[in-house]
Amino acid sequence: MQNNQFAIVPTDSESAIAELQKIHFITAAMADLKTVPAVYRALLAESFPEVHSAAGLTHKFANLMATSQLNLNDWLAQATIVSNQVFYNIGLQLLGFLPGQDFDLADPLLAMRDIHLPMVGDTAFDRESLYYAWYLLLNTRGVQGQTLIENLTTRGYFVPDYDLPNTAKPLFFNGKAQAVFNTNDLIRDVVYVEAPLDTDEDGQRDLLKVEILRPAETATGLKVPVLYTASPYNQGINDVAGEATMHDVNVPLTAKEPDDHTYADVKAPDKKQQLPAERPVDETSTEAEETFGREKSYTLNDYFLARGFAVVYAAGIGSVDSDGLAPTGDEDETTSTVAIIEWLTGKRHAFTTRDGDVTIEAWWTNGNVAMTGRSYLGTLATAAATTGVDGLKTIISEAAISSWYDYYRDNGLVVAPDTFQGEDTDVLAAEVFSRSLKAGDDHQIKAKFQAKLAELEQGQDRATGSYNQFWDARNYLKNVDQIKADIVMVHGLNDWNVKPRNVANLWDKLQDVPVAKKLILHQGQHIYINNLQSLDFTDMMNMWLSHELYGLDNHAESLLPNVLVQDNTAAQTWHAHDNWWQDTDQALDFKVQYKELVPADHPVDQRAAHFTDKLPDKLFKHYCTDLNAWQADLISEDKTSPLYDHRLLFKSWQAPVDQLLVGKPHVAGSVAVNQNFGMLSFMLVDFGDAKRLTVSPQLIASKALDLGYHWREDDLKDFKLAQTVSPYKVITHGHLNLQNRQVPWHAEALKPYEFYDFSLELQPIFHHLLTGHQIGLIVYATDMRMTIRGNQDLQYSLQLNDLSLHIPTKPFEA
């Protein structure tokens, strides 16, 4: 294991001791102990909350080796000092490391350094430095992906603190809220928030079902902040309806009518809506009239439920027990998302029943809200943030969409999220319109929803793939300047579902916005990362939210790195950076010579290269069902590969030093095609034999992460290096409709056989290129995984001497 820990709040010795007293690790009785080993023994005795007898404790101590020859009991019997050797021998064992396998009892300090565990250098501790070392050890992560204090939490350490008075809650330790809330006693309420919307046009404002989990302490006056997850999936999904709406992607690309559009032509008009009056209010209650069994939860939220935060789930318009129609990303959806926050901050009504007139306030919250969630959930958090709604202090948006055009389209082309070929806004709407799962409700709403689907299908305009008013209304980037919430963004550099452009554009636009912002880029696909062994993501978020929502002065903003990036060449390795590509003006510039990428200052011959897109029918069908085979053949340098003549591949020198390729690679060139329409696709590839990270985190231990004490659990996982060597890795992708050579809303004419200049940015990257590896650029047309696939007779020619590739870089510092 390699530890990567960013959420340790530097604490001076005096404060550390005070904190240890607060959590009862240092007790009053310890002052009477005469020797440092005696104090040490007392601290160790508190580390076995499951044992209630001296004999039991003696046995647990006997399980631990203090030196290579003495167990803890034997050592304590003769100890006069506590050395850091003994301290970390025991400490490593308490953290789950095994002598002989994970470290050597003769040199624990070496292991502490190798695993990147923080330690105190003193060779022999006095009482104060022992306390300090103990404090640090409690805040150190072990093999189970939890700090020692978290491990003790899962074994009942904080159970006595369930009874602390509300004035002593929440309980913070090292700048992070601790699990002193009994999750068995959580209160679960359902309320119905009235949104300023009537999307189903029934003459009544849309009511939105909200599920609330809050600590029992709120019933006796504790005001808690809220983690709010807006999830259209939360009340169930209609897979069958989604499937039925799926689009055929084996359809031809067609020519677009050239136009003179500027952005003004596609700018979404302001939405004017005749809004029904608010419902009349008869009375106000403080008690909900409905509860729920098992909500669809997010483990990060579960973790915070044990630590003094309420959690709120809402599925929004179109979901079970709510009103409205699912609109996939438009302003109504944002309004629906924000309405919950407005209720939480006292600005909207909620009712105790779906059809009643009794309102209920969120009297139990301190009014500070964070939004959490991945994918569509993180997208709605982003959407809400761009409204600048009061009370939303921060969002943690993971793998979020920042513009729906960047999710379903690219440069004038229909480009699917990977693994969801044929999906579009209407498909997603049909899937999340969970009102259709309730037959009684569906019976009266389905006609309206069919009309909504037709409206989406028309607006999304698969025929052209162009950016239009429909997409502009679904572009949150326009309103980034309104953001008032601090932001943590998490995204996978290998996320080809919600592609990296989504987070990159948001990050870039945020550079000028006066909010705190943090970015974490991992090597996964479309995943969450709060269960990794090697990164203290959950602790980081605890530090962040304790600060943002409880106002704790823990320096979270300065302690968390601005940009934290997982290295793609080694397991369990993360590096902090000041920024993504914004802090560099270095770059690699290439031109093309025959099949090579050569430095841009290299003279190159004038020369054209050609490829045809059309495949033999049988091969085409094979690739339709085996996309991995298609990609492998596309990248193969073997002349017998069936795709050898269907793409161009250019390879660079072998990299002379390790370097970081960062930001948006840029490709320019000139192309001709034998029709009046066409597309180009691009892949950037890292060529070089290496054991590479597995694309998904692998299971280390099932249910190993207890998120409190006898509370919900998560699996412990991490990325590992594959056991076998692979010859390459795809770094990034790009796609271009040749009629959208400037902007995606303006279609230009394309004459057959005439050369046109093009230029485009590929999806942004943060890639560690190892010494000796080569960069490859592949130019092709149909992308079986993402574009429509007409398998048409299209022949492309490129002027190789015009082709250029620009990649921003940074030096790699280990």
Add this chain to the structure above:
Amino acid sequence: MQNNQFAIVPTDSESAIAELQKIHFITAAMADLKTVPAVYRALLAESFPEVHSAAGLTHKFANLMATSQLNLNDWLAQATIVSNQVFYNIGLQLLGFLPGQDFDLADPLLAMRDIHLPMVGDTAFDRESLYYAWYLLLNTRGVQGQTLIENLTTRGYFVPDYDLPNTAKPLFFNGKAQAVFNTNDLIRDVVYVEAPLDTDEDGQRDLLKVEILRPAETATGLKVPVLYTASPYNQGINDVAGEATMHDVNVPLTAKEPDDHTYADVKAPDKKQQLPAERPVDETSTEAEETFGREKSYTLNDYFLARGFAVVYAAGIGSVDSDGLAPTGDEDETTSTVAIIEWLTGKRHAFTTRDGDVTIEAWWTNGNVAMTGRSYLGTLATAAATTGVDGLKTIISEAAISSWYDYYRDNGLVVAPDTFQGEDTDVLAAEVFSRSLKAGDDHQIKAKFQAKLAELEQGQDRATGSYNQFWDARNYLKNVDQIKADIVMVHGLNDWNVKPRNVANLWDKLQDVPVAKKLILHQGQHIYINNLQSLDFTDMMNMWLSHELYGLDNHAESLLPNVLVQDNTAAQTWHAHDNWWQDTDQALDFKVQYKELVPADHPVDQRAAHFTDKLPDKLFKHYCTDLNAWQADLISEDKTSPLYDHRLLFKSWQAPVDQLLVGKPHVAGSVAVNQNFGMLSFMLVDFGDAKRLTVSPQLIASKALDLGYHWREDDLKDFKLAQTVSPYKVITHGHLNLQNRQVPWHAEALKPYEFYDFSLELQPIFHHLLTGHQIGLIVYATDMRMTIRGNQDLQYSLQLNDLSLHIPTKPFEA
């Protein structure tokens, strides 16, 4: 979905009404209701425990369609009768089925029949038949793999019953214990049982750590039965130590010294042991001195924790916080396993601490014990049962070993459990000897354990693969006649880890033992089946254990089928049978003609066939790392397959009718080999294009099975038919050392180039052979997945006219 429900206890109308009153579904107020629709409305009102207001209920009713045009509210407003059409339209929706997708509101009865849901035929219900239909509906399984009453349980229906007096607990409904125990209040104790063993020879009897979970009601006098899981894995495993002990399997087969052994020569001698005295007892306590955080649990046990059963986990000798050495399957291990039961029934001491002298009794149990668990866990349940220990009322043994020789050996050969090539008793012991995970304990015990490993390595005797005293001491089948516990056995017909012979031999031996026995054969590998959508396994076990441990007269013994088998040709299809192969004398008998299996009465030519075992080195290495490729090539009928000349393949006629192949296929013949040693392997294959079941159950819904109310969860899964057609499926395997042509303990001489008669039973089967499919017999030598792999120059000749295949059969009845 296709429902397979075996645990509905037939109940007359009067009893059903009494039971509905007991669980408060029928309330006193209902007697005052004038009409059947009014009663129906009252029953429905109780089906939304999360709603506490009339308005809320009206909304939930509006979500349900009563007819194709009316929702439940509208229909109730005008109803004069309750028809079964309306009842089952609503019923299906309550069970999670969706109109339009899963059934048609115009004909719900058709869906009830198609999905195999029980129903009441009355077209219009009177009050009594309505109650009865409601009772049946509560006991009917829905799409989430739970009955309606279970679904209501997960939504809080039984929460008010947490406060029932102990006299009213447990609460049975339709012969099954209900979740009226608050799992938040479970009491968790650790005690140390003193076993009549001193396996680590330290002059003290071995203490065994036991983890107990029991309902809070035991503290106020309720006596509960125990589900006891003996799991050597329970306190952690030492993977690294196991790996380090793994054996190289790429070693040559060698000749055995011929011997004159009879069984008497290999019979394990009675174990005589000088046992230290029991520890002195100073006092007795009723309070434990140690508790625990998160035990390693089994979801079936978790389910019962909510229903009035205690659960006990013990990892046995050699595990963390216990004494002793891991011995892999010997009598000491059985004694260690049984000691816990003896404590539970008042016959042994347990201590409150590891080194103390305060005993504690299991005063909270009624003394009735069941053992549960899969694989090694089920094995230890079987072991315990064969001692006839008092108090052990029943075992539910899943994928259990009945003789360790049948796990690691076969007919005189080392034959590995599939996917564990190189494993043996010493490897397993090193892995489960979790004392090695505690450095302090390991320091003082490791020398003794190294000696134990050496003893295991010698005893297991990989050099010969013969059955000896070591293996005889690990053969539970010898003591089947001592079994007094009733037994449920569960095994995968595709389990090539613990191979089907293990369960078949136990089942067969049990035929003469006067205990109740049930057998469930599924199409999975080495899995548990308590989370399948289509089978009510958990309900069956509830019915079984309510009967066995609480003495409930629910006819569990007669209601559960003797032999329940999952069909291999269709999804979600299970058939009840009277027995496995014991109730048939039908069979298919084949001889061999060229490459065909022909009926045995067919005249065949005298003819020999030959194959060589040795592979080109590169191919051999490739197969070592890609066992699937090896198996595919072995079965391939393509003459270009690299293994075409390395095996013989014989195919039968196309089956004229569907039939069941059952029991132990028998192969006989005569073989010659060019050395004085050799082996044969056999595969029986079902040839025929078909979409076959996936080998593992697939995820249907994550965490969908709440095992109580806000309690632990399991994923809902089931086997599905693969989306693509496959040309064959392996039915079974067999292996034979040519020097063990009679019995595995007697080595016979083998002269090179001389023909010898052989005969063997293949692993037992229960296989549905479809009309038109063909049976294939493959004869080969080295089994890359299971045998040692010397890649030696061995050439085999078979007299084809001597080769015969006998397969017991039964007619297939749909």
